[in-house]
Amino acid sequence: MNDIRRTILWVIFGFSLVMLWDQWQVHNGRQATFFPRGPQTTASAPATGPAGTSSLPSASSSAPAAAGSTLPATGAEPAVKGEKITVATDVMRLTFDTEGGSLVRTEFLKYAGEDKAPTFVLLDDNPGHRYVAESGLIGGDFPNHKTVMAVSGDKELKAGANELTVRFESPEKSGVKLVKTYTLQRGSYAIAVTHEIVNTGTAPLSPQLYVQLVRGATTSGGSFITNPTGTFTGPAVYTDAKKYQKVEFSAIDKDKLDFQKDATSGWVAMVQHYFVSAWVMPDGVKRENFVRKLDNNLYSVGMIAPLQPVAPGASQAVHAKLFAGPQEEKMLEGVAHDLDLVKDYGIFTILAKPLYWLLAKLHGIIGNWGWAIMALVLIIKIAFYWLQAKGYESMAKMKAINPKVMALRERYKDNPQQMQQEMMRIYKEEKVNPMGGCFPIMIQIPVFIALYWVLLSSVEMRGAPWIGWIRDLSTPDPFFILPVVMTLTTLLQTALNPAPPDPMQAKMMWFMPLAFSVMFFFFPAGLVLYWITNNVLSIAQQWLINKRMGVPPEFNLPKFGKSTS
Numbered sequence: 001m002n003d004i005r006r007t008i009l010w011v012i013f014g015f016s017l018v019m020l021w022d023q024w025q026v027h028n029g030r031q032a033t034f035f036p037r038g039p040q041t042t043a044s045a046p047a048t049g050p051a052g053t054s055s056l057p058s059a060s061s062s063a064p065a066a067a068g069s070t071l072p073a074t075g076a077e078p079a080v081k082g083e084k085i086t087v088a089t090d091v092m093r094l095t096f097d098t099e100g101g102s103l104v105r106t107e108f109l110k111y112a113g114e115d116k117a118p119t120f121v122l123l124d125d126n127p128g129h130r131y132v133a134e135s136g137l138i139g140g141d142f143p144n145h146k147t148v149m150a151v152s153g154d155k156e157l158k159a160g161a162n163e164l165t166v167r168f169e170s171p172e173k174s175g176v177k178l179v180k181t182y183t184l185q186r187g188s189y190a191i192a193v194t195h196e197i198v199n200t201g202t203a204p205l206s207p208q209l210y211v212q213l214v215r216g217a218t219t220s221g222g223s224f225i226t227n228p229t230g231t232f233t234g235p236a237v238y239t240d241a242k243k244y245q246k247v248e249f250s251a252i253d254k255d256k257l258d259f260q261k262d263a264t265s266g267w268v269a270m271v272q273h274y275f276v277s278a279w280v281m282p283d284g285v286k287r288e289n290f291v292r293k294l295d296n297n298l299y300s301v302g303m304i305a306p307l308q309p310v311a312p313g314a315s316q317a318v319h320a321k322l323f324a325g326p327q328e329e330k331m332l333e334g335v336a337h338d339l340d341l342v343k344d345y346g347i348f349t350i351l352a353k354p355l356y357w358l359l360a361k362l363h364g365i366i367g368n369w370g371w372a373i374m375a376l377v378l379i380i381k382i383a384f385y386w387l388q389a390k391g392y393e394s395m396a397k398m399k400a401i402n403p404k405v406m407a408l409r410e411r412y413k414d415n416p417q418q419m420q421q422e423m424m425r426i427y428k429e430e431k432v433n434p435m436g437g438c439f440p441i442m443i444q445i446p447v448f449i450a451l452y453w454v455l456l457s458s459v460e461m462r463g464a465p466w467i468g469w470i471r472d473l474s475t476p477d478p479f480f481i482l483p484v485v486m487t488l489t490t491l492l493q494t495a496l497n498p499a500p501p502d503p504m505q506a507k508m509m510w511f512m513p514l515a516f517s518v519m520f521f522f523f524p525a526g527l528v529l530y531w532i533t534n535n536v537l538s539i540a541q542q543w544l545i546n547k548r549m550g551v552p553p554e555f556n557l558p559k560f561g562k563s564t565s
Helices: 002-027 249-253 329-335 346-366 369-383 385-411 416-429 439-457 481-496 503-522 525-548
Strands: 084-088 092-097 102-108 124-126 129-138 150-153 163-169 176-185 190-199 208-216 234-239 243-246 267-271 275-280 287-293 298-306 315-326
Touching (some): 208 275, 234 287, 267 298, 346 369, 346 439, 481 503
Antiparallel strands (some): 084 092, 092 102, 129 208, 208 298
C-alpha cells in the first residue's frame, strides 16, 4: 500500500512539473507538447457588436456604427491623408495619427524590447502588427477615427513640467465638431482623454461616443489539459456585476461570446504577457461593451456611450482614461478598480496575490528581486515549519524501521498479502504514518505553481538582475549554473530520504528527480533560484530533525544492479 501511495505522489508531482515545462515552451514561442492549438483562423466571421447596435460598418473601417450612419467605403482613402505626430514624456514615446487623432504607437523607454531593442513597443500601426487605440462619434455622419484632424500642443515634456497636452480638432461634419484632448503626466502610463462634442448646427443632436482597441490575433498557447492556467492574450471586459471577463480570440471566431454588454461601470482591455492597454470610462456613464472580428484578422474591443442631447451652439465633454503600459499591480490599481486583474494568475490567484504582495514588500526592503525571492522562501519555510517538521519526523521514523521492513519483504516475498499485513502491523506498533512524509511535498506543489505564475507574470522580473551572470530573472540562466546546482541539491535531498522497500520504487526515486531537473534548464532563473533555496532549507531542516531524533543522517545511494526480489 505504501508503494502504491508513493507512486501516486510521484505521478502528481511529475504531472505538475510537466504542465509547467509545457507552458514555458509555449511562452518561448514553441508549440505545446500535448494537444497544441493550431494558429488562429483568418477566415472572416460575422461582426458582433453590442445589443442594440444593429448595423456595424465594413470591418476594414474598424469603427462601430449605429443604423443609418454614413461611413467611409471599404478601402477608401481620405481626401487628405493624416500625418504622424510623435510626443515624448519621461517614460513613453507616443505616436498619434492626425487621421482620427488615434494613438498608433507606444514605446516604453524604461523597458527593453525583443532582440535587444532599446525600447519596448506595444501599440504599433504597421501591416504585420496593427495594434491601435481609436475613438470617434457614431449615430450619423459625424467625425470618427477616419476623420483628419488639426493638431496642437507640445511634443515633449519640458524640464520641470509635470503635464503635457496634445489636442486634436476635427472639421465640422454634419453640424458636429469633435475635439480630443490627451493629457499625459510625468512618470505615468495612464492618459486622460477628453472628448468634447460641439454642436455647430441649428438642431439638437444626440451622437454616441465609441472608444476601442484594435489589434491582430495571436494564440494564447497550449490547451486546457497542458495549459490550464496559461497567461491570457486577447480582449477582456470588466463590469461590477460580472467582474473580469476574458474573451478568447477563438470564441470571437466562432461567435460564441459571453460577457456583459450593458453596464454603467468598468473598462475594456487588450491583454498580453507583461503589458496591457485599456479604455476606462467613469462610473455612472452608461455604455455598451462590444468585442468583434474585423477584416485582415484584426479584432476590436470597445465601448459605446450614448450622449445626452447637445443643443445648438452648446458642447458636451466626456472624460475617459487610456492606459498603455506594463502590468505593475500598484500602477494598475491606481488607474481603475480591479484593472490589476489583467495580471493573470489563473486559478492560483488566491495564493499568487498574497505571494506577490509579500515578495514586493521584501523587495522594497532588500532592493533586489533575487534576494527577495530567497527571503520569501525562508518565510514560507518558517510558516510551514510545523507541518514539514511532522513530515520529516515521519520520514526519520521510516528510515529507522527500514531494516525491519526490508527483512519482512525478504521473508514474505512470495506472499504479498501477508507482507502488507505485517508491514501495517510494524507501522502501527512504531506509530509511523507511511504517508506522513508526503504531505510537505503535497503542500509545496500549489505554492510552487502559484509562485511560478507570480514570477512568470510579473513584469518587475523582466530584466531584473540578481548577482554576477544573472542579469534577468525572467529568462533562463545563460550558463546553466543554477539548474546544475538545483539538480545536485535535488539529488542530495533524495539521498537523505528513506529508500523505498521496493527496488523499482527506489530506482524511480532517482530517475524522476533527475529527469524533471532537466526541465529547469529552461525555466526562468528566478524560479530556479526559488527551488534551490527551498531545497537547501529542506535539507538543513531534515538533517537537524534526523539528528534530534537520534537517526544518524545517511545517504541512500542508488543501486541500479539487477534486483534479486
